[in-house]
Amino acid sequence: MFNAILIEKDDKGYRSALTQLEQSQLPEGDVTVQVEYSSLNYKDGLAISGKSPVVRHFPMIPGIDLAGTVIESQSAQYHVGDKVLLNGWGVGEKHWGGLAQLARLNSQWLIPLPQQLTTKECMAIGTAGYTAMLAVIALEKHGISPDKGKIIVTGANGGVGSFAIAILAQLGYHVIASTGRTDQTVYLTQLGASEIIDRNELSQPGKPLMKERWIGAVDCVGGHTLANVCASTQYGGTVACCGLAQSIDFPSSVAPFILRGITLAGIDSVMRPYADRIDAWERLATILDESKLDLMSKTISLTEVITTVTQLMQGQIRGRIIVDVN
Ligand code: NDP
Numbered sequence: 001m002f003n004a005i006l007i008e009k010d011d012k013g014y015r016s017a018l019t020q021l022e023q024s025q026l027p028e029g030d031v032t033v034q035v036e037y038s039s040l041n042y043k044d045g046l047a048i049s050g051k052s053p054v055v056r057h058f059p060m061i062p063g064i065d066l067a068g069t070v071i072e073s074q075s076a077q078y079h080v081g082d083k084v085l086l087n088g089w090g091v092g093e094k095h096w097g098g099l100a101q102l103a104r105l106n107s108q109w110l111i112p113l114p115q116q117l118t119t120k121e122c123m124a125i126g127t128a129g130y131t132a133m134l135a136v137i138a139l140e141k142h143g144i145s146p147d148k149g150k151i152i153v154t155g156a157n158g159g160v161g162s163f164a165i166a167i168l169a170q171l172g173y174h175v176i177a178s179t180g181r182t183d184q185t186v187y188l189t190q191l192g193a194s195e196i197i198d199r200n201e202l203s204q205p206g207k208p209l210m211k212e213r214w215i216g217a218v219d220c221v222g223g224h225t226l227a228n229v230c231a232s233t234q235y236g237g238t239v240a241c242c243g244l245a246q247s248i249d250f251p252s253s254v255a256p257f258i259l260r261g262i263t264l265a266g267i268d269s270v271m272r273p274y275a276d277r278i279d280a281w282e283r284l285a286t287i288l289d290e291s292k293l294d295l296m297s298k299t300i301s302l303t304e305v306i307t308t309v310t311q312l313m314q315g316q317i318r319g320r321i322i323v324d325v326n
Contacts, residue, residue, distance in 0.1 A: 003325070004100030005305050007047060009058040014050035016062070016309075018302055027096050029104035032072035033084060037123035038098035039065045040305065040321035041159060042245065045312040047092060048305070056094045063323075064088055064270075065126040066098025067119035075107035083113035087127045087277070088270035099305060101325050111277050116285040123322045124297035125284055128159025129167075131269040133280040133287075135160075135218045135240035136167050138265040142216075142238035146172040149215030149234055154178040154199065154225050155245050156188055162296045162319045163288075164218040165191040170287050176214060178202055178225070184318060190295055202228040203246060208255035216240070223247030230256040230264065238263040297322050 006019040026032070046052040047062040055062070070082045078084060089109040091097045096104070113122060139151070151168050155161040156177035168175045169192020177193035178201070185196055202225045212234040219226045219239060223246035230239050230252055241264055256262045272280075296319035300308055311317050 002101040003302055004061045005048065005063070005302060007050075007055055007058060007060045007062055009050075009055075016048045016050075016306060018305070021100075023102060026102060026104040029106050030074040031070055031078050031084075031107045031110065032102060032104045033066065033068045034071045035066045035068040035098055035101055035103050035325050036119040037067050038063045038100075038323040038325055039123045039126035039128075040308060040312060040317075040323060041065065041127050042243070042312070043127075044092060044099070045309045048309045049313050051313060054093050056090075060092070061096040061100045061103075062092045063098030063100065064092040065123060066091075066103055067113060067122040068103070073107070078107050078110060083119060084110040085113050085119075085122050085281070086110050087130050088272070090270065099302065099323060099325065111274065111281065114281045114285040120299075120322060121290070121293055124293040124320055125163065125288065126159065126320060127269055128320055129163040129284055129288070130277070130280050131242055131267060132160050132163035132167055132218065133284050134269055134272065134276070135164060135242050135265075135267045136171070137280060137283070138240045138267060139216045139218075139238050142263050142265060143236075144216045144238055146174070149237070150174045150176055150195075150213070151216045151218065152176040152178055152214045152229060153193075153218045153220075154202065154229065155220030155243060156193065156196070157181050157184050157318050158220055158245065159320045160218070160220045160242055162191055164220075165193050166292045166296065167284075167287055168192070168218070169194075180315070181318075187295070187318060191292065199225065205251065206231055208253040209259060212260070218242060221246035223249050224251060226250055227252035230262060233260065233262045235260045236262065238265055240265045240267050242267045296320050299324050
């Protein structure tokens with residue numbers, strides 16, 4: 001038997017609970033992992049609360065992230081005892097995920113645990129940190145560097161936002177944090193933000209072109225915020241579009257693109273090829289230090305997942321939630 005969060009949907013409605021399952025119930029896969037840590041992401045919150053149709057079939061174990069040790073393997077690439085890491089690939093949406101003590105997976109979805117990091121540190125980073133790193137790499141690929149100008153990060157207190165600030169600051173950028181929680185100034189400054197602005201400045205409809213304020217952005221919120229971020233990006237700048245915490249809409253115009261030559265770089269972490277994942281995790285392992293990870297993360301047990309999701313969906317969680325599944 002093993003413990004897991006299970007989401008069910010039937011005549012009795014949509015519900016999530018901590019449950020005991022038998023190993024024989026695990027889905028097909030060529031590798032079985034003893035999960036050590038998972039994490040809570042916005043998408044896990046949507047799945048567990050049922051707020052958005054993230055889960056494709058039921059019953060489902062949520063958890064888009066996991067790190068642990070291989071205990072059974074039919075894969076030539078992974079052997080019993082190997083430490084592994086997984087982010088995305090529809091795990092926790094289409095395939096049973098990481099919020100459980102055991103997971104059976106397709107070995108193609110795994111990457112070896114980065115050498116400098118523990119399973120717990122990897123889950124402190126999780127999909128949020130890995131997505132933030134992909135966003136920063138996208139800015140770099142479009143020629144952005146610290147000498148070119150400031151970078152704005154929206155959704156600053158969230159998982160992706162917190163990591164984007166920490167990574168960018170460590171790389172020497174002047175970071176502007178946009179947040180609805182300006183009372184978190186100390187935290188955001190400790191992460192490395194040089195300026196903090198109220199997200200209300202950006203969240204209402206704006207003009208097609210506005211004063212040029214930053215050369216790049218990591219946007220976690222979409223909607224009018226993303227439109228205004230683009231409209232305020234300096235000539236030749238790049239905006240990495242990561243999330244939709246405000247809205248899935250993009251009510252913008254072509255003006256910033258055809259008059260200022262800015263680039264909107266889409267960031268997807270879920271289906272990202274293996275080589276990009278290895279590259280991003282290697283960068284994360286060298287850029288982030290333990291003190292920043294401690295500052296950004298809090299650890300909970302499986303029994304606390306459901307109540308913590310309620311807080312997550314109300315925007316009350318700062319940084320990252322690690323889940324110790326054992
Ligand atoms: P979190 O819930 O941790 O953070 C989201 C943050 O967005 C909040 O902390 C808040 O920051 C801000 N926010 C919330 N509601 C609003 C609103 N109505 N208007 C403006 N800002 C708002 O989520 P994550 O950091 O894990 O994820 C952020 C986004 O990125 C999500 O939409 C998620 O789905 C997406 N994502 C995308 C990935 C990809 O592959 N592209 C991978 C991972 C996440 P503050 O309090 O500072 O204002």
